Amino acid sequence: MNFDDTPEEAAFRQEARAWIAANAPKHLKEELELSGFGGLYLKSEDPMQAGKAWQKKKAEAGWACLHWPKEYGGRGATPIERVIWGQEEGVYAKLSGLFTIGHGMCGPTVMAWGSEEAKRERLPTLASGEEIWCQLFSEPAAGSDLAGLRTRAEKATDGSGDWIINGQKIWTSGAQHSQWGLLLTRTDPNVPKHKGLTMFFLDMRSPGVEVRPIRQMNDQRSFNEVFFENVRIPDNQRLGPVGGGWNVSLTTLMNERLSIGSGMPTGFPDLLDFAMATGDVDNPAVRAKLADWAVKASGLKFTAFRALSALSKGETPGPENSIGKLVAGAMMQDIARYAMDLQGEAGVLTNAADAEARGKFQAMALRSPATRIEGGSDEILRNIIAERVLNLPADVRVDKDVAFNAIPTSGRK
Amino acid sequence: MNFDFSDEQKQLRDSARRFLEKQSSVAVVRRVLEGDEGYDRELWQGLAEMGFTGAAIPEEFGGAGLGYLELCVIAEELGRAVAPVPFSSTVYLAAEFLLAAGNDAQKKNYLPKIAAGEVIxxxxxxxxxxxxxxxxxxxxxxxxxxxxxxxxxxxxxxxxxxxxxxxxxxxxxxxxxxxxxxxxxxxxxxxxxxxxxxxxxxxxxxxxxxxxxGDAEAVIAAVYDRAAVLTAFEQVGGSDRALEMARDYALERIAFGRQIGSFQAIKHILADMYVSATLARSNCYWGAYALSTGSAELPEAAASCRVSATKAFQHCSTNNIQVHGGMGFTWQFDCHLYYKRSNLLALNLGSLSVWENRLIARMRARNSARDAA
Incomplete structure (x- = not known):
């Protein structure tokens, strides 16, 4: 039992550290440290340009998408090397938020299901940050029940083999910045819901695609609605077989799980620093609350370390890693409200100039509801743990063997 | 990074589990629970013969000289089996006080007998x-x-x-x-x-x-940190077993025509038990690392695993009864063995609030040192 690198890992770490020390945008370090909770806010530079510049620099030196094969813009690194890179990159990784979905989910799906041509054309520009990707999965009527989605893909009648897309997606992070999207559609409504889906990737600049940013409760606009009106996609942008889209989507979602080790923020280090600065930590009641969160934060940290150990032995991370977001999301919300409580009436203030701790806990309170929903709600994560880790029976699914177009669409009688 | 027990340590865990399933069966635990004898002698002797009581006692004092990681593995299995033996008093406390403060003659007098299971x-x-x-x-x-x-x-x-x-x-x-x-x-x-x-x-x-x-309070604090890690492993072993019992019952029990484990209300209770047991286990691995390497992190790691494991065992043993429903409240079902042990272990070595205070005091000292640097 140890935290030590193997000699190879230590050498890799040294190389990564040296390159970062020589190349990172150090002038942004302080701003990046203060930035967080739902967005990248830089005053001195345009965040998009800063993010793209750092990604390009990394790609040119072979530090982008480390675990991807070299021919697709990666480094051919091991999973553990990817994690070591993440540890060394530290605060500068915040600059890469725009690329998280593309690198973590869309890219691996194209890698697993795309043609050689598609991989060579699309992946290097994704790795280098020249192009941004989004994931077009959720819909207004298909969130946790993703397989209930309704966006239609139909064969064009002109014999071109193209597909015509009509419908709507929602909660698409970064769609307004994206050049490409990974799109899950329904191609056959006459079969049960999981069986009639097909996956594509599409050019977001295609005619008929309309992106509308959603004004969120925290007054940011990171999520979008995306509308498709007779959007044409060539058949060579189909990923996997017609009707096999559900299986392809599982590749995407499994890769989400592989993005471990970076660690979800919990807000605990911020709260401890705050309570020490104010002297609230002298109160035993405050210490009891702090201790509860402290052991959750350290428990998450060392759970991630255990997963990394398994990864370095060649094991694949499983559904047990669902606990990270489940614990961190609720914790961030609780911590934010507790910090505001400690601030008394001043806790209502949000402007960085007036508010305690520059308003970070207020920002956290307003962002945290989304964390508990996006990428699998708390309830779905508990179902995953119960069914796939503890082997409890699957939920009764009344729509499982029913043709999609025969499933009720409203609870009203 | 290799933040896990070795294959040899896992083999030790398996043999400890097999031994305890036989020698510390529920019937044995209940005999002590309902009797006057105070502990199960045969089990205690068996633990000594397996080399468990002397696992972390150096060979020069008659121990097996295995080490603290091995003792952590054994502790987890004792907790899982709610073993009715004076292991924690003798091994985590008395032996550790002798190792920490005893002179050579005292160590030579007591430690070999502890390793041999001859004294409590x-x-x-x-x-x-x-x-x-x-x-x-x-x-x-x-x-x-x-x-x-x-x-x-x-x-x-x-x-x-x-x-x-x-x-x-x-x-x-x-x-x-x-x-x-x-x-x-x-x-x-x-x-x-x-x-x-x-x-x-x-x-x-x-x-x-x-x-x-020397300073007796400092010795007590140091021994308590070590004992806290080992006790936390017992608590994690108990948490896992309580979770398994609840899971098995949820699969077996039918209500409204379905296994009760197919209801989300039950699933989510079990998922939360898994979460708390997992967080506690991960904290315990940190404690085991710090204990076995003599790391300067031990005080913080010990308090973390103690707080986390206390909460997890109480959470899991409580909800194990909840999932069992009324039958969980009977003397006949085994749920109460774990519920009682979880409440005992939460208080032996000092209560949760004491350890919570200790944890934050230690984190505070670390942060102050960081800010001063």
């Missing part, structure tokens, strides 16, 4: 309600004789010797006392978990031998 030791500390502090200790040594009352003393009725914290002219000190000798009166007291007996011990001029001459 304990630590006699608390006298009144509330956090035990030096000010609250009234037991006094004068002229080599100890007087005062200690309650509750884990395994006090069956132990052969005790390490006792008592006042003298020069402040708080630690003393070795032969509990079978003169001036010692002990009576079993009723506790929340009768599968682990506790006693009131009245000392009236009992002869003592001083154990170490």
């Amino acid at each position: 030791g304990t630590f006699a500390y608390a006298e009144t309600a509330g956090e035990v502090t030096a000010e609250r200790i009234k037991a006094t040594v004068s002229g080599g004789k100890l007087s005062g009352t200690k309650i509750p003393v884990a395994d006090g009725s069956i132990a052969d010797f005790a390490v006792v914290a008592a006042q003298s002219g020069s402040g708080l000190g630690l003393y070795l006392v032969d509990l079978t000798g003169p001036g010692v009166t002990r009576t079993v007291v009723d506790t929340i978990d009768p599968s682990r007996k506790h006693a009131r011990i009245v000392f009236d001029g009992a002869p003592v031998e001083q154990l170490g001459s």
